[in-house]
Amino acid sequence: MTDRDLLVPALTGVLVDVVWWLESCGDEEVDPDSAVKVMESVGGELLRLPSGQRERLVQVLAELAKAEEDPVRRDFLKSFPFAIGLVEDEDS
Numbered sequence: 001m002t003d004r005d006l007l008v009p010a011l012t013g014v015l016v017d018v019v020w021w022l023e024s025c026g027d028e029e030v031d032p033d034s035a036v037k038v039m040e041s042v043g044g045e046l047l048r049l050p051s052g053q054r055e056r057l058v059q060v061l062a063e064l065a066k067a068e069e070d071p072v073r074r075d076f077l078k079s080f081p082f083a084i085g086l087v088e089d090e091d092s
Contacts, residue, residue: 012060020076043084058086
C-alpha cells in the first residue's frame with residue numbers, strides 16, 4: 001500500500017466526520033444556513049470529480065463503513081454517497 005492509498009481513506013473519514021458534525025449540530029452551535037452552504041459546497045466539489053475518482057470515493061466509503069464498529073457512524077457512512085449525490089440509489 002502506498003502513502004496515497006492511506007491518504008484517501010483518512011481524508012474521506014475526516015470529510016464524513018465534518019459533514020456528520022454539521023448535520024448533528026444544533027442551531028445554537030452552528031448557523032443552520034451556514035451548515036447547509038458548507039454541505040452543499042462539499043457535495044458540489046465531490047460531484048465535480050471525474051467519474052473514476054467518484055467511484056473510488058464510493059468504494060472507500062463502503063470500505064470505511066464495513067470496518068466501522070459504531071453502528072450510527074456505519075449507517076452514516078453507508079448513506080453518505082446517496083445523501084451527497086454521488087449515487088442515485090441509496091442501496092448502491
